Amino acid sequence: MNTQLIAQIVTQSNAAKAGMRQLSITDRNALLFALADALLANQDGILAANQLDLAEPSLAAVPYSTQQRLTLTASKWQPVIQGLHQLATLPDPLNRTLRHTLLDDGLVLRQHTVPLGTLLVVFEARPDVLPQVVGLALKSGNTLIAKGGQETTHTNRAILSIMQTVWAQFPALHPEWVQLVEGRAIIQDLLQQHEAIDLVIPRGSNAMVQHIMANTRIPVLGHADGICHLVWHASANADNALATVLDAKTHYPAACNALETLLLDATVATHVLPKLDKAAQHKKITLLGCEKTRQLLPHVAPVEHWATEYGDLTLAIKLVDTLDEAMAHIATYGSHHTDGILAEDPAAIDRFVAGVDSANVYVNASTRFADGFRYGLGAEVGISTSRTHARGPVGLDGLVSTRWVLQGRYHTVLPYTGEQAKPFLHQSL
């Protein structure tokens, strides 16, 4: 471990925390606008740095799709600026009162939101993630340690350097409240700093997320797999159900909320499968199937493993005899991310909603709706499949903690205990 470097990062982050906590919402919003202005004014320099990254000979070997993700353009930069403006207009996630209770005369308890503390964001490839996470950290009053992809080192450094000119204009802000770290080795070390870092947010491949989850005691906000299911119940309207399945599969197959497996009621299979097969050919979807599916569609290849996130235009089909069988399949092979039913029968819908325990449970809707912006959360930190802290699409509320402030008049506990105990009022204010 690079003990000295880690100690320096932790010291700077701790030193920056108090200042961040005390920035007013006016300050934080002004900073977001100033940041947006500076990033727009210096766009040319940032795109030039990105060209330097792209000129690296080693990049010639990476897939075209990765090269595309690494590439910054003016049209990709525009939404980044807009995102910062939008963040500035969102309500303050901090200092929100959750409980306010009169415990007794002159003894008032208030629970309110506070920053989590320090976020560690690890992102691969896309350099436009850096200003986004800086904006989220700023709005929520958290200090940030960010590790970007090695391929965009020049771009990340250029963005950081512009940002630092903005911080310099706000003396109340510790200049190192955002620290950019480089190199894979340091992540391993930072993941051991559970006393200094409060939340890890990985943005990248499943493999990267899984590696991080397996190697830290720090809470991780995110998801490894997105193995999403739709159940096609016998009562579904066939045309509408087909359109929903196609949207869930084709709209953006690489997304975590894209459909991977269709669980089709066997009683409607002879009617549905030919239609689905035709549509799949038209949409260039590769179908895979269970044995029963392959008896009806012999050209379809078998499914190798049901717990697979294809991430492309591949759709696995399983015929099910009962709703229970479908729900058991989801429980066994799903990732508790987004699972839905297509049905008209209210009893079937109720049983599905009651029985499926996923972060997002859908009735007659495409799995692709699982997204913070679509849910109206304003800004999305990520989608969490953890059950503690935050679950499903997570907005700024996932970046805050709480604390309890008790104001008394030198109240002691003794009178409220024992056999003659004075009762508490516990009156909500």
Added chain:
Amino acid sequence: MNTQLIAQIVTQSNAAKAGMRQLSITDRNALLFALADALLANQDGILAANQLDLAEPSLAAVPYSTQQRLTLTASKWQPVIQGLHQLATLPDPLNRTLRHTLLDDGLVLRQHTVPLGTLLVVFEARPDVLPQVVGLALKSGNTLIAKGGQETTHTNRAILSIMQTVWAQFPALHPEWVQLVEGRAIIQDLLQQHEAIDLVIPRGSNAMVQHIMANTRIPVLGHADGICHLVWHASANADNALATVLDAKTHYPAACNALETLLLDATVATHVLPKLDKAAQHKKITLLGCEKTRQLLPHVAPVEHWATEYGDLTLAIKLVDTLDEAMAHIATYGSHHTDGILAEDPAAIDRFVAGVDSANVYVNASTRFADGFRYGLGAEVGISTSRTHARGPVGLDGLVSTRWVLQGRYHTVLPYTGEQAKPFLHQSL
């Protein structure tokens, strides 16, 4: 690892989950009352089993205070029964709507609370903890794996056996929704089951809590240390401040929210220290002090380390020149549990509240108020010093997760994306 046993525990717990999720609040409350009735009706048998435990020759060697904690009496059993009745009267922590949004015509999103899943509770010594945690798990719809102290094996088994007669009367309930496990080795194995267990709640010594936190990826609800501070500001009313300090130190010194260190404004030290010294002698408090304190009270021994949780009638005193020095001391040596200021000066109070980042921040109140019952939470799961999920005293709300249910009319995402995107309504319902 005892792979077969662990697999069996996990399988039973998973099998019990679906049934637990679907119990209505009426069912859960009826079960709490039935449980209370059975535990009261079979009190004699449980106390007899406890006598068997106490008769173990090995117990002769443990300290008297531990023996006391291991001993069940009718008067200790009474609050357990009452606690179950109280739990039955608390509002349902499940199915509470947190967000309800009309995304577009016919597309309705609802976020509501659901059980966390499976809790692992590890408790030492006190056998009355078992029915308490069973009650909390039941009310919040979670399955439970409980590991009790080895010293009360007979008592725990007797309690479980009574409980199982209650479960047998409710066919909807999986008989193994509560599993009692024995032996230390199994805990090590269970702590690796992060896919099957959603939250660990340790109830016991700091060493036990720290060991668990260091050896699992499962979120841990609790706290290792409770190093609580009071700052005595120059503006404080001396008589009232002294009474508050004495309450915080003496009311229950072994509690995590008891005072360990007093940070006294040096300008009032010559006035305050003699009074405090006299009161300490009267209350049998052992004072320890910094160098400056010892110049004024030469008979006081020096403090060995400020980050010490004495847990007895020992109070460390440090003279501070400024409020900033006091706050820096709390940040360095505290455990972010409960820290307060005794002051009349509003500016000092504001600076302290803004600058101290503890789960509980107090103004003119004894640190002993940090407790779920005193806060009006109804039932206390524990006090968390974690910043994610739940912080401070945690009630039933700390035992729930959330999920998002989206009901549509075969809505697809495509119309809401791209340049001609249909806007969302995002109307709160």
